[in-house]
Amino acid sequence: MxxxxxxxxxxxxxxxxxxxGLRFLILEPVDANTMKGCAAPVVAADAVGAGVGELVLFCSGSAARQTTLTKDRPVDAVCMAIVDQVHID
Amino acid sequence: MxxxxxxxxxxxxxxxxxxxGLRFLILEPVDANTMKGCAAPVVAADAVGAGVGELVLFCSGSAARQTTLTKDRPVDAVCMAIVDQVHID
Amino acid sequence: MxxxxxxxxxxxxxxxxxxxGLRFLILEPVDANTMKGCAAPVVAADAVGAGVGELVLFCSGSAARQTTLTKDRPVDAVCMAIVDQVHID
Amino acid sequence: MxxxxxxxxxxxxxxxxxxxGLRFLILEPVDANTMKGCAAPVVAADAVGAGVGELVLFCSGSAARQTTLTKDRPVDAVCMAIVDQVHID
Amino acid sequence: MxxxxxxxxxxxxxxxxxxxGLRFLILEPVDANTMKGCAAPVVAADAVGAGVGELVLFCSGSAARQTTLTKDRPVDAVCMAIVDQVHID
Structure with missing residues (x-):
């Protein structure tokens, strides 16, 4: 993820x-070390009702079809969690 | 996507x-922030009748076989939507 | 891996x-030659009880769903081994 | 592709x-805009009898196992078409 | 591959x-044009008894589970052939 x-x-x-019925989000991947953008944006189906500005987790590939919403659909990325806390040591 | x-x-x-029977499109990936090309072109099967110059969404990997047109075919990218609006905040 | x-x-x-019930780890990929970070961090499900600071192996893609913990879940990376020894010749 | x-x-x-029984080709990915090499060579199974010097299409990932020749085999790239014409606008 | x-x-x-029971190899991807390392090392399961110093082929993704040894296991790369000859024209 x-x-x-x-x-x-x-x-x-x-x-x-x-x-x-799918909602498509534009996600900017973030480097966990710097919390800054680290790659070109991707488009992901929204499985958790995420809003603009929120920090989320997304998964790619066939894993993206393992939610009720995306099952058997031509979707290669899904936002499936909203991040509360990041701990870096 | x-x-x-x-x-x-x-x-x-x-x-x-x-x-x-498949039609193959050459797609130039576009960065949603700049709307400029951001990676080498890819070749995708056309599932929506997209025309040259249009802005589209494509998906890659096994997801590309989840359309009626591409099911069970050796296709790793499919254009499955034509973009109407992009909202960046 | x-x-x-x-x-x-x-x-x-x-x-x-x-x-x-899944625990999410932040992993920094390490180059086996230099043992230094070589790519942006990824988030992986933890299948082995790995702790911060440990050197691990993770796999990506559909392989990440081949553990008891991650089966049929929207997970595209799993930490499935803790490294004891690295031999480079 | x-x-x-x-x-x-x-x-x-x-x-x-x-x-x-598989024949392995070395393919140099070509940028459709410049028709020049744009990435490190990959090795692909040959499903169409392609010869050295020909311009081809290949697909990667699980799609590479969707030909009669490569079904259920440990093959992650297959050359499945020989290109006749490229139209860039 | x-x-x-x-x-x-x-x-x-x-x-x-x-x-x-799996043996894990560290593989340095090699550019077929230069025969020099061209990417960060990857870790692959060994399906052919490859030794250190040998030139091999490996495949990635779900293809890596298409050997008897790796079937249904959380493995995303497998070394499945030892290279005898490389012909570049």
Whole structure:
């Protein structure tokens, strides 16, 4: 998984029917050491109701289809948790 | 998923039989912050009838086989939505 | 797999229900030649009770769901071994 | 998928039995904009009888096992089409 | 697949039970053009009895579980062939 900050949303009305009802977030991956952006933004389905500005966890690949919302859908990234605390030693 | 701009197409007549009928797009991944190209182009199957110049979403990996068009085919990227609006905060 | 050093933990109380009970580690990938950090940290589920400061192995992708703990869960990285010895020739 | 130029072949006589009969190509990924090499070469199974010097398409990940030749084999990249035309606008 | 040189081994006694009996190699990915290291080392399960110094092929992702040795195990890279000859044109 990667930590990321929600920086926006994407709306797509013309799409594969099977994608209906999904909300797409734009996530900026964040380096846990510096808490700054560390890679180009990715687009992820929202499985937890995350809002812009929140720090979240997302997973990629086939793992992204292991939520009720994304099962069997053409989705390769899902935001599945909102981060409360980060402990770095 | 990643946002990308459709910049071209690829034609391949000699190919695995199971690929018959697919249309291959050349997509240039776009950084949601700058809306500029941010990685080398990828080739994706077209599941939504996207045209050159359009801004789209594509997904990669096994997710790319979760559309009716690409099911069980040797395809690792599919364009499955056309972007209407991008909101960055 | 990659070697990594455990550098912290992440707590997320609002999350997909299916993630309940997992502990999330922050891992800094380590180059086996130099034993120094070589990539941005990743977040992995903990399947072996690893502690901060330990050198571990983690795997990514669908392999990360091949432990009892992570089976069928939206997890794309798992820490599944603690490294005792590294031999480089 | 990615476009690539076939630049060579690899012969491996000691290998997993299940790999018997596969031909391994060395592919140099090509940037569709410049038609020049853009990443380190990868090794792919040949599913279309591609020859050195030809421009091909290959796919990676689990998609690489979706050809008759590579089904259920430990293969993470397959060359599955020979490119005839590239249109860039 | 990628070519790599075996540069060492990793021993991990505390690990997921399902990993028992696997031997872990440290592989340095090699660029087929220059035959020099081209990426940070990866750790792969050994399915062919490769020794330190040998040039091998490894595959990544779910393909790494398509050998008898690695089936259903949390392994994302496997060394499945020893390279005899490389032809570059």
């Amino acid at each position: 990667q930590m990321a900050k929600v920086i926006g949303t994407v709306v797509a009305s013309r799409k594969e029917e099977i994608l209906e | 990643q946002m990308a701009k459709v910049i071209g197409t690829v034609v391949a007549s000699r190919k695995e039989e199971i690929l018959e | 990659q070697m990594a050093k455990v550098i912290g933990t992440v707590v997320a109380s609002r999350k997909e229900e299916i993630l309940e | 990615q476009m690539a130029k076939v630049i060579g072949t690899v012969v491996a006589s000691r290998k997993e039995e299940i790999l018997e | 990628q070519m790599a040189k075996v540069i060492g081994t990793v021993v991990a006694s505390r690990k997921e039970e399902i990993l028992e």
